Amino acid sequence: MSQISDCALLETGSWFMFESPLVYILSVSLQVGLLLNGFVLKFYISQTQQQASSSLMVYLKNLTAADFLLCLCLPLRITHYASSSGILHRLHCSFGATSLYLNMYTSILFMAYIAVNRYLKIVHPSGTHVLQTVRSAHIVSMVTWVFLLTLTITYNIMFFITHKPLTSYPGYCGDFFSTSFSVLHKTFQISCTIIFLSVFICLVFFYYSTSRRVLQAQQTQLASSEKLVKSRRNMLVLVSIFCVCFVPYHLVRVPYAFLWKSSVGRLLYYLKEVATMVSVFNVCLDPLVYFFLCKTFRAHVRKASRRVNNPNKQTRRVRAATSQTNEL
Structure with a gap:
C-alpha cells in the first residue's frame, strides 16, 4: 500500500502540494457549514411548536437537513486527502462519493421545489396550487429522499460486489471499477447530469418569467410591483447560489467520467476536485436562501445579532430581574 501505482494521478510531492489547500479549505467549510446550518436547525426546531408550517418551510427544512448531512460527510473526504490508506480510499470512493451525490442532488431538487413554490406564488398570487400545500410538500420531500437513498444504496452494494482488488494505492476511484460497474457508473453520471440540467433550465425560466412580471407591473404601476421586485431578488439569490x-x-x-484514462485525465481530475470543493460551499451559502425567503428567520437573525452586539443590555435585564426576585 505504501507505493503509488503506475496509474496514480500524480507523483507524491505534487499531489501533496495540491491536496494540502483542499484539506484546509474543506476544513474551514466544514466548520462554517456546521455553525450556520446548526443555527438554522435550531431556529426550525424552536419554531416547530410556535407557528403553522407552510410548504416553503417544509422545503427549506429539508434543504437544511441535506446541507447538515453533507457537513457530517466531509470528515471522510478530508481524511482521504490527508491519508494514503487504501482502506480510507476505498471508503471514500464508495460511501464518501455517494454521500456527496446524495446530499448534492437532494439540495438541487429542493432548490427546484423552492423555485417552483415561489414562481407559482407570483403567477397565481390569489390561489393555491396543489404543489403549494403542506401535505404535498411533505409527500414530495419523502419521495425525494427515498428515491435518492435507493439509488445511493444500490450504487454502494454494486460497488462492493464488483470492485477489483488492488495491491497498490490507486490514483483514481475508477481503478476500482470493473467493466460492468463502469457502465453503471457512467449511466449514473448521465442521469445525475439530466437532473441538474432540468433544474438549471427551470431556474433560468422562473427567473426570466419573474423579471418579465416585474417589468409589466412597473410599467402599469401596480401596487404589488415592490413586492414583485423582492420576489425577483429572492429568485436571483437562489439562481446565483x-x-x-x-x-x-x-x-x-x-467529461472526467468518460476521459479519466485519457491524456487529459490528470487535468480533469484537478478540475473535478476543485469544482467539488466549490460545490461544498453550498452548505455555507444556503443560509442566504433562508434569510431572504423566510421573514421569520430574518427576524430571528436580527434578534440574535442584537443580543451579540448588546450583551451588557441583556446582562442588565437579567440582573434587574434577579434583584426584583430577591426583594420579593
Missing part, C-alpha cells in the same frame, strides 16, 4: 456551486462541478464531472 445554484450556478456558483453546481455549474462548475457538472461542466467537469461528465
Whole structure:
C-alpha cells in the first residue's frame, strides 16, 4: 500500500502540494457549514411548536437537513486527502462519493421545489396550487429522499460486489471499477447530469418569467410591483447560489467520467476536485436562501445579532430581574 501505482494521478510531492489547500479549505467549510446550518436547525426546531408550517418551510427544512448531512460527510473526504490508506480510499470512493451525490442532488431538487413554490406564488398570487400545500410538500420531500437513498444504496452494494482488488494505492476511484460497474457508473453520471440540467433550465425560466412580471407591473404601476421586485431578488439569490456551486462541478464531472484514462485525465481530475470543493460551499451559502425567503428567520437573525452586539443590555435585564426576585 505504501507505493503509488503506475496509474496514480500524480507523483507524491505534487499531489501533496495540491491536496494540502483542499484539506484546509474543506476544513474551514466544514466548520462554517456546521455553525450556520446548526443555527438554522435550531431556529426550525424552536419554531416547530410556535407557528403553522407552510410548504416553503417544509422545503427549506429539508434543504437544511441535506446541507447538515453533507457537513457530517466531509470528515471522510478530508481524511482521504490527508491519508494514503487504501482502506480510507476505498471508503471514500464508495460511501464518501455517494454521500456527496446524495446530499448534492437532494439540495438541487429542493432548490427546484423552492423555485417552483415561489414562481407559482407570483403567477397565481390569489390561489393555491396543489404543489403549494403542506401535505404535498411533505409527500414530495419523502419521495425525494427515498428515491435518492435507493439509488445511493444500490450504487454502494454494486460497488462492493464488483470492485477489483488492488495491491497498490490507486490514483483514481475508477481503478476500482470493473467493466460492468463502469457502465453503471457512467449511466449514473448521465442521469445525475439530466437532473441538474432540468433544474438549471427551470431556474433560468422562473427567473426570466419573474423579471418579465416585474417589468409589466412597473410599467402599469401596480401596487404589488415592490413586492414583485423582492420576489425577483429572492429568485436571483437562489439562481446565483445554484450556478456558483453546481455549474462548475457538472461542466467537469461528465467529461472526467468518460476521459479519466485519457491524456487529459490528470487535468480533469484537478478540475473535478476543485469544482467539488466549490460545490461544498453550498452548505455555507444556503443560509442566504433562508434569510431572504423566510421573514421569520430574518427576524430571528436580527434578534440574535442584537443580543451579540448588546450583551451588557441583556446582562442588565437579567440582573434587574434577579434583584426584583430577591426583594420579593
